[in-house]
Amino acid sequence: MRTNLWIVVFFLVSAPHVLAADKGELQQRRQRAAAAFHDGILLVHARSVLEITGDGFRQDPAFYYFTGLENTPSALLAIDGPSGQSWLFLSLPAQSSSLAESMGPQFAKSLQPEVSPGPEAAKQLGVDYVWDWTRLQEFLAQQGSSSSTLYYVPQRFSLEEVPAGVAAGKTPEAPLWAIAVAKQRPSFQLKGVGSRVYALMAVQSESEISALRAAARTTVPAVMAGADPK
Numbered sequence: 001m002r003t004n005l006w007i008v009v010f011f012l013v014s015a016p017h018v019l020a021a022d023k024g025e026l027q028q029r030r031q032r033a034a035a036a037f038h039d040g041i042l043l044v045h046a047r048s049v050l051e052i053t054g055d056g057f058r059q060d061p062a063f064y065y066f067t068g069l070e071n072t073p074s075a076l077l078a079i080d081g082p083s084g085q086s087w088l089f090l091s092l093p094a095q096s097s098s099l100a101e102s103m104g105p106q107f108a109k110s111l112q113p114e115v116s117p118g119p120e121a122a123k124q125l126g127v128d129y130v131w132d133w134t135r136l137q138e139f140l141a142q143q144g145s146s147s148s149t150l151y152y153v154p155q156r157f158s159l160e161e162v163p164a165g166v167a168a169g170k171t172p173e174a175p176l177w178a179i180a181v182a183k184q185r186p187s188f189q190l191k192g193v194g195s196r197v198y199a200l201m202a203v204q205s206e207s208e209i210s211a212l213r214a215a216a217r218t219t220v221p222a223v224m225a226g227a228d229p230k
Contacts, residue, residue, distance in 0.1 A: 023126040025207060026068050030079050030086050030127075032200055033066065037193070038081040040149030044197075045177055046075040047155065062153045062194075065201050067125065072113040076133060076177075080143055088125065089133035090117050140184045151193045152178040 021029075033042050046069070047060040059070050066077055067088065074091040090113055115121035121130040131139070152174060174182075174190045182188045204212065 021068055021207070023124075025205060026066065027126045028205070029200075030066055031084060032203075033079050033197070034081050034084040034086075036081075036196065036200060037079070037149075037151045040081050040151050040191075041143060042079040042081070042151045042153075042193070042197070043178060043181065044077040044079070044153050045155060045175075046073055046077075048074045060153075060155060062197050062201065067127070069114050069125075072115070074133075075113070076136065077127075078139065078143075085128040087139055088121075088127045088130045089136050089139070090115070090121075090130065091133045136181070137184060140181065148187060148189060150178065150182050150188045150190050152190065153197050154192050154194045 044063045044066055045060065046063045047058065057071065057073065059072070063075070063077060064070060066079070066086075067075075069075070072090065076089040078087040078089070080086070115124060115130065117130050117132040119130075122128060154175060174192060178190055182190045
């Protein structure tokens with residue numbers, strides 16, 4: 001069952017038409033996540049480093065699924081379950097020394113986020129708020145009284161990458177960035193929900209089904225032709 005789930009997720013994040021989901025569909029995805037995690041805040045971190053075997057920057061699948069942002073590293077999406085609202089916190093490459101160290105200065109300079117903090121980006125993406133990530137503490141102070149659980153999506157490769165005003169220690173249960181956020185509000189409880197989030201991603205909308213069928217019509221004949229011994 002787990003293998004089948006990952007196969008579906010792979011096609012969802014690989015099909016071009018699915019990746020280019022419109023604003024309305026992205027909003028629906030975030031609303032479904034808010035309903036699933038109605039008693040807390042779901043945190044989804046953008047990827048911040050290059051994979052060792054990769055040929056370039058590859059966005060985190062869950063972050064891309066909920067935002068549609070392909071080339072925005074070092075960002076954090078917060079989906080508040082009780083209110084159903086979403087906040088996107090952006091860190092510019094120049095603000096992230098770990099990004100420059102992992103990617104190299106020239107590559108980090110060329111990888112510019114698709115949007116900048118402000119109401120125009122919020123309107124473009126259909127996200128309620130797009131803030132500079134130095135305002136993360138402000139967000140936690142506002143939401144700390146209404147939410148008790150911080151849900152996070154674990155990443156295979158992650159860095160302790162959070163705003164300068166946020167500090168934390170190390171534990172083996174969660175990535176350091178999630179621990180750092182939780183430290184700001186002792187009442188928060190951290191909970192990893194990678195499997196639940198990817199299960200949400202595996203529930204296909206009509207447009208996603210159409211995209212998967214289109215991808216199959218292209219890839220299956222190619223695979224069959226390649227397997228033909230003639």
